Amino acid sequence: MAGKSVLFMIFFAYAITLCTAYPEALLEGSNRFRSHSVQRARREADEIPDTQRDCTDPDNPVYPPTTVETGDRLEDLREEMEKEEYDAEAYIVPSTDSHYGASCHKRRHWITGMSGTAGLAIVTRDEAAMWTDGRYFLQSEQQLDCNWHLMRQGEPETPTEWDWLIDVLPPGTAQNPTRVAFDPTVVSLSLYNLYEDAFQRSSKHIAMYSIETNLVDVVWTDRPDCPNEPLNIMDIEWAGQEWWEKIQDVRDEMQKVDADMLVLHALDDTAWLFNMRGEDIQNNPVFSSYTIVKMEESILYINNVDDLVTNVPEINDHLKQSEQTSVCANSQQNHQCLHIREYETFLGDLKNEAGKADINKVWISDQASYGIYGNVDESKHYSAAVPIRIMKAVKNENEIKGMKEGNIQDAIAKIEFLHWIENAMENGEELTELSAAAKVESFRAEQPDFVMPSFTSISAFGPNAAVIHYMPSEESDAKITTDNLYLLDSGGQYKCGTTTDTTRTMHFGSPKEIHKQAYTRVLLGAIDLAMSVFPEGTYGRDIDAHARQPLWDNGWEYRHGTGHGIGAMLNVHEGPHSISIGCSPGQAPLEYGMFSSDEPGYYEDNEYGVRLETVMMVVEADTPNNFGGMKYYTFEEVAFVPFEPKLIKYEMLSLDQLNWLNDYHQEVRDKVGPRLKEKNEDAYDWMMRQTEPVPIPTGGAQTIFVNTILLVSVTVVSIFSNFK
16 A cells, blocks of 8 residues: 555656646647658658659659549640641640639649649640649649649749740740740739740740630530529628619729729629629639729620520619610619620720720729730720729628528538538448538538538548548549548538638547647637737738647648638638738738638648638727727637537647637537527537537636646546555
8 A cells, every 4th residue: 555655646746747847748739749740751752652643754654543644635735836827835724714713614624634723734845834832732643644744832942934934945036936825815914924024034035925716725625615504683681782882882992093994804793793693603603794884884794695684584673784775774873874795795895995085094903814904005004903802802781691691501501411420430331522522512402591512522531631622533532431530621602692611620430649639739720810819900911820820839830821701602712801821912901891711720641631610700809908099800700610529639728728619619509509409409419519618727727737637646546546
């Protein structure tokens, strides 16, 4: 007995020493992860995983089943480039199109095989290269064949597109420069200027060459037809403002800069302006269109006017369409003076309208295409972000109400799914990434306002979750098991005026220590960002570090932004605000009524990935002081899906973080619980277990040390009591 007591006292003293000398061992987690980066070691290794292309032997490349072989496509494109009427040494294929990503416009995806949304391809007579950012490095290695050089943007050794072209292209002459060809409707003026400026500084006589015929379209023999779906009206209950009132607001902004005409090329700008939605773009409720706003009239360009507007009474009445003459039928109300014309006439009309004598200044988005700028006399250009970007991002009270309602509906579906998949795994059902993604969509479809997904679900298990924007396919579809993490990033479009986007990471077995460490640090970052308070005029880049600091403390990082703006039943990625490192043109500071995701993550290549994403709204903060008479802001969560208790190392959370977590889970119960219980009582019971409050120490951080010591002591006593 005496020996046991002495041993216990020694152990107790050691625990006290540990907690006093090394408090972060309890509050911050083990430091053993700080000195070693598995990711760095893997990057330096020679072994190439069988999930990625192996171009070590150019004559015998080794490809995973996800690779798309592009040799024939490149050969066909080069034949077009070499034709006498083009004589192009290089051809630029951006991810952008005239608008926003219809399947018929995914030219860069088709020519490269890489399905991610970010990337730019350049094909020369004998080489091909694609530039993309860190979200798609792994995905590119899985989908590109060895015809392509992968240019990793952001890494020091990666050249810019124009510098690479200057290096690889043959020199031209002043009379006959080397041609870099492009489609003027898909290359922005700002991008064009970057190339042109670099080429002018070079001595190789290289020049940009505009070709109205898109050469990829010529060789893309199985190109899908561009959609032209019916239009839908956004109910004024959720829009909050009539479209002609919005146009008057736009004209007020035009007057401030003395603009006589404004051009809208972004589909979500036109959809928001006219309180209409469509289905021309997968997962994005917009329609192919352009808009011209002048001080006395407006012109809307859409495909198939007769079938979509004129012969549809409710749409025709909503738009109060004028007779197709130079004088509006309702000219006594100029704010409602609207002409509707065929989409294909836009560029020609633009040249004519801008060329009129009474038009002296034409406001064009700084993101508009070279083709749009080219149809307006340069002396009339006014290049800047169009006012609708900020008007659309700062939601009015009706839009705020709709955004909150849709996120409640989405949370019900997501919680039902999480309850279902946990039960399915416990019962030994065989599930894959694709079957899980289909199931979550089936739960969403049961919600009263659901229209469509807001993007293709990122349903990723184990190593696939390390691919930041992974999307499962028949070739990559992995079985979900109990020995690794499962990440689900998904969202929906709701007719109450909501676009949703929520990510949760789960484990259906016994998670490893490294899984808990990664999950908890990501959670700490998400909480710290959500709790941040900042003065008006603050940009998202100024607070991005709040989310990254717990990862940086451990020598970890993630290669994507922390937060993006979100539309009101529009695009899931919406500017002009964002929360990310660095400065981007056109960024706007955060202000009341803006919605943003909060989504830090951590990804261990070929092992696992963790991301936690919750939609938040910028609201005014209740601060004890008001220095400078400024407003101070913070965030209010609007998406309510529980976090996974088994993956949280609670000893790493501060008292404030524990309180935030408990408050958030109480909101899940209060705001989602009643409707969830009525719809699915079993899922409700699961949600109540997941959101059980964590006991809060009454004595602050030191009490956490004491409680931990007591826990260790009780454990030791329990062990010793079993000695015989």
